[in-house]
Structure formats: structure tokens, C-alpha cells
Amino acid sequence: MLDWLIHLDTQIFLLLNGLNSPFFDPIMIFFSSKLTWLPLYLLIIFYMYKRFGWRLIWPLIGILLVVVLADQTSVRLFKNIFERLRPCHNPDIMDMVHLAANRCGGKFGFISSHAANTFGVATFLALLFKRRWFTLWIIVWAIVVSYSRIYLGVHYPGDVLVGGLVGSLCGYAVWSLYHWLNRTYGLEPKQN
Secondary structure, three states, X not given: OHHHHHHHHHHHHHHHHHOOOOOHHHHHHHHHOOHHHHHHHXXXXXXXXXHHHHHHHHHXXXXXXXXXXXXXXXXXXXXXXXXXXXXXXXXXXXXXXXXOOOOOOOOXXXXXXXXXXXXXXXXXXXXXXXXXXXXXXXXXXXXXXXXXXXXXXXXXXXXXXXXXXXXXXXXXXXXXXXXXXXXXXXXXXXXX
């Protein structure tokens, strides 16, 4: 069963990674870069300030906790244990992998830290703001960043899917803690 899943994951990866073009290469490199999203992060902080005032420190701590938890979980409980080679390091398919950025990253790729971090933050923020438009927008952001990892040849779809799931669970766990602390200690300002 596991061999069948790995084979299917590889075939889907080769299909998705093979849908590349010189037009989309720089776009996907741009989407995958951490600095690309700095304006988005600043906009979210501004939105948080408008809603929470100076109490925005608590949701910011929540976001930081989500990223640390998702990132460390993806590395210590998955990459370092499963040691699944990234597609660009897999000798069986490395010659078929399109590496748009000409960078492969670390040796192991299961699970995607990008997917875990983005879906963790997206889940936390969606639960925090509870606005349909924001939830849709932030989930699309997480999907685009995660897909870019497949396009760039550094993760299998399974790495991204499990990374997104783990990140979402981390985001939900931290939001649950934040929600409990808010009910108990009043971290957020009273709504008028």
C-alpha cells in the first residue's frame, strides 16, 4: 500500500512539475520566496492593529508560536524521521525534475515546511478574524505558496498535503490556546 502511494505521489509530482514554462518559472520563484510576502505580513499586522490596538501583541505571539510549532514539527517529527528524499535529490527521477530556481534545498522533503507554516498561519488567522473574505484570501495564499514548491521541483504533492494538514492542526491548536486565554484573561479589546 505504501509503495503504491509513493508511486502515485511521484507520478502526480512529475505531471504537475512537468507543467512548467519560462513564463511561470519566475512567478513561482517569486511566490515561493519568503521576502515576497513581506507587504502581506505588514498589511495583516496593520489589520490586526485596527482590530486589536496595541493588544495585537497577543495574536502576533500566537502567529510566532504557530510558525515555530509547525516548522519544528515538520523538521523534527517528519523530515528527520522519515528521511524521504526531495524529488530533486531522488536519483530515480532527478533527471526528469524541472528545477526552476536551480536550487534543491535540503536532502529530505517530507513534509513541506513552507506548506506547514503557511497553512498554520492561515488557519490561525482565519479563526482569529472569522471573516469569509479574509479566510478565502488567506487559504488561496497558502495554496499558491504550497503549489509553488511542487512547481519548483523541491516537494512531492504528498509533502505539501501532509505539510498543510500538520500546519493547519498547529494553527488550530495555537488558536485554541489563544481563544482559551482570551476568554480567561481578556487578551482582546471588548467589541462595541
